[in-house]
């Protein structure tokens with residue numbers, strides 16, 4: 762699966778977004794070392810803080826499919842070219858990111874820029890016993 766295919770998975774997920782409050786649909790997709798792909802959308806709530814991000818949904822799908830290390834991440838938002846994962850999602854993504862993982866920043870037509878995940882989440886919190 763290419764970066765463009767991962768983008769397509771994220772864009773398809775974005776179309777499932779439940780974002781009636783922000784009207785800001787987001788899609789994310791992660792690819793593992795094993796080559797599996799897991800996608801998700803943002804899911805909001807009438808109690809606004811209880812909603813969550815597309816990246817978080819994608820990681821839930823990853824875990825429920827058996828887990829794995831993430832090598833590539835794609836995120837897309839129809840109203841924001843090159844959307845960046847929020848801080849909380851960077852921490853969540855870091856939990857599963859393989860060394861050398863990359864983040865694909867997208868617009869509605871595809872991947873616009875690819876950056877190392879380590880560049881967008883340097884010196885993150887990790888427990889000694891962690892990965």
Ligand code: THU
Pocket residue numbers: 780783785786787788802803804805812813814815816845846847850
């Ligand atoms: N959102 C994401 O899904 N991912 C991000 O990285 C940033 C923000 C969602 C949360 C909320 O549903 C909407 O975008 C507006 O903040």
